[in-house]
Amino acid sequence: MVARRQFLGGLVVAAGALTACSEVTSGGDESGGRATNPKSAGLDATALEDALVGSSYLGTGGGGSLAEARALIAKDLASGLSFRLLSVDALSDTDRVACPYGLASLAPMSEEMAAKLEGNEAKFEETVQLAFETLEDHVGQKFAAVILGEIGPLSLAEGLSIAARLGVPALDADTVGRAVPEINQHSVKVAGIPLTPIGAATPFGDQLVVKTLGDPSRAEDLLRSVSVVSQLCGVTDSPITGRQARAKGTLVTESFTLAQSIGEAVRLAKESGGDPVEAARAAGDGYLLFKGAVADFDWRDEDGFLVGTLDLEGTGAFAGQSFKTDYKNEHLVARRDGLVVATCPDLISVIDLESFDGVNNPDFTMGQRVAVMGFRSDPLWREEAGLKVFSPAYFGYNLDYVPIEERIA
Numbered sequence: 001m002v003a004r005r006q007f008l009g010g011l012v013v014a015a016g017a018l019t020a021c022s023e024v025t026s027g028g029d030e031s032g033g034r035a036t037n038p039k040s041a042g043l044d045a046t047a048l049e050d051a052l053v054g055s056s057y058l059g060t061g062g063g064g065s066l067a068e069a070r071a072l073i074a075k076d077l078a079s080g081l082s083f084r085l086l087s088v089d090a091l092s093d094t095d096r097v098a099c100p101y102g103l104a105s106l107a108p109m110s111e112e113m114a115a116k117l118e119g120n121e122a123k124f125e126e127t128v129q130l131a132f133e134t135l136e137d138h139v140g141q142k143f144a145a146v147i148l149g150e151i152g153p154l155s156l157a158e159g160l161s162i163a164a165r166l167g168v169p170a171l172d173a174d175t176v177g178r179a180v181p182e183i184n185q186h187s188v189k190v191a192g193i194p195l196t197p198i199g200a201a202t203p204f205g206d207q208l209v210v211k212t213l214g215d216p217s218r219a220e221d222l223l224r225s226v227s228v229v230s231q232l233c234g235v236t237d238s239p240i241t242g243r244q245a246r247a248k249g250t251l252v253t254e255s256f257t258l259a260q261s262i263g264e265a266v267r268l269a270k271e272s273g274g275d276p277v278e279a280a281r282a283a284g285d286g287y288l289l290f291k292g293a294v295a296d297f298d299w300r301d302e303d304g305f306l307v308g309t310l311d312l313e314g315t316g317a318f319a320g321q322s323f324k325t326d327y328k329n330e331h332l333v334a335r336r337d338g339l340v341v342a343t344c345p346d347l348i349s350v351i352d353l354e355s356f357d358g359v360n361n362p363d364f365t366m367g368q369r370v371a372v373m374g375f376r377s378d379p380l381w382r383e384e385a386g387l388k389v390f391s392p393a394y395f396g397y398n399l400d401y402v403p404i405e406e407r408i409a
Contacts, residue, residue, distance in 0.1 A: 005123040037144065039090040040169035043083040048073050050263030055156045056358030057262050057280055057373065058255075060305075060347050062330035063152010063179030064102070065360055072157045076164055083160055086145050086169035088253050091242030096141050098176055098239040099188070100132045100162050101149030103223055104232035104304075113231045120204050125163070127201045127234030129162050134207045135199030135236045146170045147238060147245075151255050152179030153360070170256065171245070175238065177252035177378040178347050181305060181329040184389040185345075188238040191250045195219055202230035212382055228304045245298040252378045258284065266356050276356040277371045286375040287408050289334060289341055289348070290323040291316055293369055299362040305329055309361055310350065312370065323372060325350070327361050332395055334372065341375045343397070345381035345390040346404040349373045374404050 014296040043051075052073065056066045076083075090330055091097065092106040125388070131358045136142055136294035146163040149155050154231055163170040175187045198210040200223060213219055219237070244250055262283045269279035281288055292312035299308030306329050314321035331348035334341050342348050350359045364370075380386050382403065 012223075018249045019164075023178055023368070029407075036084065036138075036167065037086050037090060037169055040084040040086040043160075045077055046390075047260055048077075048083060049261040050267060051256060052153050052157060052263065053266055053357060054259030054261065054263035054280075054283075055151045055153050056360070057266075057284065057349050057351065058177070058259055058347060058375065059150075059155075059179040059358055059360070060151030060330040060349050061179075061327055061359065061361035062181070063150055063156070063360075064154020064287050065363075066153040066357055069153035069157035072154070072161055076161050081161075081164040083164050083255060084169035085172050086246050088171055088251060088392045089181040090171050091144065091171075092246055093241060093243040094138070095144035095242035095245075097147050097171060097237055097242070097245055098132065098135060098143050098236050099147035099149050100128045100159060100234070100236040101155055102128050102158055102232055103183075103227045103235050107365070109231055117231065125203065127156050127203055128236070129165060129234070130201035130207065131199040131234035131236040132162055134164070134196060134201055134209060137204070138197055138199060138209045139239050142241070143239070144168060147240075147251065148172055148174035148236040148256060148268055150176045150179045151259050153358075155179060156256075156259065171251070172256045173245070173251040173253045174255045175251060177255050177258075177293060177343075177381075178375075179330050180344075180390070181395075182334075182389075183223065184217055185381075186238075187249070187251055187378075188240060189216055190220075190380065190385045190389065193238070193240060193244060193250065197239065198223070198235060198237040199238075200226060201234040202226065203232060204230060206230070249380050252380070270356060277351060277353070277373070278352070280356075281373060284373075284375050286347075286373050287342075287404060288371065290314065290321070290336060291318050291353070291370070291375050292321075292323060293367050294364045295322075295366075297362060297364045306361055310361075310364060312372070312386060315369070325372070326397075328395060329361065331361075332391060333399065334396060340402075341407055342400060342404045343399060343401060345377040345386065345401070347377065349375070374408070376404055 094409045148159040190382045200208040265279035265283035266276040269276040294313040296311040310325045312323040325331045332344045351371045
């Protein structure tokens with residue numbers, strides 16, 4: 001989703017051609033009369049770092065770079081911005097919230113595209129923020145909070161950063177509960193609520209509004225095409241009311257809290273000399289699928305998506321076994337010794353065994369020691385409407401979805 005996504009997966013900026021950390025704009029009343037909800041809670045540097053680490057576990061290889069996410073949050077903190085979190089239950093019926101995110105290919109930026117951007121006088125670095133403000137102008141209402149587009153490092157950081165810059169809290173909720181390849185994997189859409197109107201912006205300074213869609217699936221086609229010709233595209237969709245946000249199945253609630261809990265467990269285990277992987281597994285009520293070393297990997301840019309495979313050779317208790325994942329931005333299918341052990345919409349995450357951070361696709365190195373973890377998806381993705389857009393068959397696999405807990409059993 002976020003692209004989303006990204007639902008677009010997080011906004012990926014290549015090799016210094018752009019930075020996600022431009023000058024901070026004023027928030028609060030100075031940014032247009034927004035008032036901070038008194039029920040929101042502050043987030044300090046430790047809470048933010050824990051959430052970013054946890055999001056690298058829930059990001060399933062996508063959602064943008066953890067290093068860039070840390071740099072963005074560090075820049076915002078150094079600039080004096082404050083971060084706040086708001087429960088969905090604290091929204092009033094007439095409040096309106098929306099979901100901002102970056103849509104981009106995870107493949108490196110080409111020299112040709114970098115040259116175009118560098119030569120563009122109207123270059124705009126904060127494309128996601130520009131899309132957010134574009135949509136506010138269109139609907140004629142300031143948004144009360146930011147919906148986190150997906151739970152992946154840079155996607156999460158961008159949502160938090162935009163909220164802090166605009167002086168509003170981030171909701172303790174997102175539209176996926178993880179990172180995903182396409183806009184179609186979007187809880188608001190699955191709930192039958194239009195994503196439109198949608199605001200969009202590019203680093204060239206273009207501002208667009210999609211008022212309506214003839215078919216909801218066209219959002220992916222239209223916005224992905226904009227990102228392909230612009231390298232990246234800031235998007236804000238789902239300008240829903242507080243009443244809609246509180247309805248069951250519209251959003252994946254308490255997803256920030258889950259990411260923060262996993263990151264906190266990893267941090268405390270590292271500090272105490274414990275096992276961070278086991279701590280993360282327990283905090284997320286997940287599964288250890290494999291431990292091994294990277295034996296091979298490949299990737300390619302396919303229509304704006306990063307498509308590839310990862311091959312592991314087992315170590316320790318998994319010695320003599322093999323493990324393989326297929327990914328489209330995020331890991332979709334995992335096989336151990338040729339047998340499927342997990343598929344989307346359940347989460348498949350690769351964790352580096354030195355840093356204990358989640359590994360972003362395709363940032364592997366040969367011989368790298370990793371663990372593979374699995375987590376259950378939010379229940380909404382296991383319903384018929386969710387599986388229609390987020391099953392192995394949707395991505396072209398001749399596989400039925402079987403819940404991870406059943407496959408492991």
